[in-house]
Amino acid sequence: MGEGRKKVEIAEEIVRAIEEHLAELSADSVEEYVEAVLRERLLTEGFLSAYSPEEEKEVEQRLRDLGYLD
């Protein structure tokens, strides 16, 4: 278990379904797929931010440099 990661348990049938279809789901592992799906869901619901405050500041500065914002 890497730094900044936590273990969760999910239904075995979901794990099996993902394992059986990893190639179609374009993921290398069950964890990779589950994390991507959950991240998308949380972003869409607004429960997770696309950017950290520092990243957003940096992206806005880049957009300003590029002339999109003024």
Place this chain on the structure above:
Amino acid sequence: MKRMAVIGLDCADPDLIEEFLPDLPALGELIRSGTFSRLRSVDPPITVPAWMCMMTGKDPGELGVYGFRNRMDHSYEGLGVASSARFSAPAVWDVLGRRGLRSILLGIPGTYPPKPVRGLLVSGPLTPSTDADYTYPASLKGKIARWVGDYMPDVRDFRTEDKAWLIKQVHSMTERRFALARKLVSQGTWDFFAMVEMGPDRIHHGLWAHHDPAHPKHDPQSPFRDALREYYRLLDEKLAELLSDLPGGTQVLVVSDHGAQRMEGGIGINEWLIEQGYLALKEYPKKPTRMGELIRRNLVDWSRTVAWGEGGYYGRVFLNVQGREPQGIVPPERYEEVRAELAEHLAAIPDEAGRPIGTRVFRPEELYRKVQGIPPDLIVYFGDLRWRSIGTVGWGRIHFHENDIGPDDANHAPHGIFIAYPRLDKRKERSILEVKDLVLSVMGDE
């Protein structure tokens, strides 16, 4: 079922392509044997939302995304960068994925953070850095580092007078993106490939004056007078290499989200609103200050403010409406009257010699099939996009002939390019909103 590759060149301009065509053998061959049309962008013709409009078939109003940064709510400060989470309409690859078809997507603006797709995705220029998780699957990121080294989602430190450095950066970004594209198309089977190269846009903004004799800053002796032509040659060479890697029979589209034109100057939108009495400050800044900063520092007198603006390649004006904005003063029953008066006055702003500049002002509901999210109350094309909108305050003037943050030679034009090979039809013009359905129909509807 036909395989398709959409090669997007941000800001590639139809007139420039025609001018450079003798130097572009690959594009020349596609055009001679295929279809070449002008592709009408959306309004505003800006990278975000234009590419996602192309890929979803929805206009900015339907998507609720009007630019790179949008109002998140009716507060004065609530602006947010348009991430992939803002694009909920299904993109062409979502539809194909439901049919069991595999897509490879590279650098498409509006795809950061990456969403899961049936295939591979490398997100677009709003990727904060390659330290971020910018691919789907996440493990693709490590492979990219091995394949092309330090991948460049976009050019950094763009606003520079060091044109030689800028040209080198843009060439390097393009070379790496096409190197990655070639790697990606060789990764197993795929049905749909789409990529967007940002280089044409960056080179136009940085060096248009060196190319265009009609540009106010043009110097015929400039050592960079052929920079645009040389960049298009590089693009053509990279395109030829990529085309040679595509499986035989692939339907190819080469498209852009908008074109380019010379920029003649800038209009200080908030300076003008102040001068005309529409915007009131508690204290006029001693040095040029961004509108967002004035709002954050509570320096706007909202009790006397009818409207404020945002700058960029086009202008956005927001009315301070009672019951809508926190300290709104425009009564809702007078909204249309005030908006009409403001639109008329904005359209009439002349240049500093009093000559008309041909500004166009739009109401969102005139432009879009549906208006979602929080649009600007007015969308302003100063000089029909030959003048940019300058939002900062503290200059003590309205007219500018240099960007307030450094050199920028070009603005956007409403027509991009559409090249199809093999030939599809011979229409002279089509809409960016037709591309998604065209892709689905060429690839074979369900």
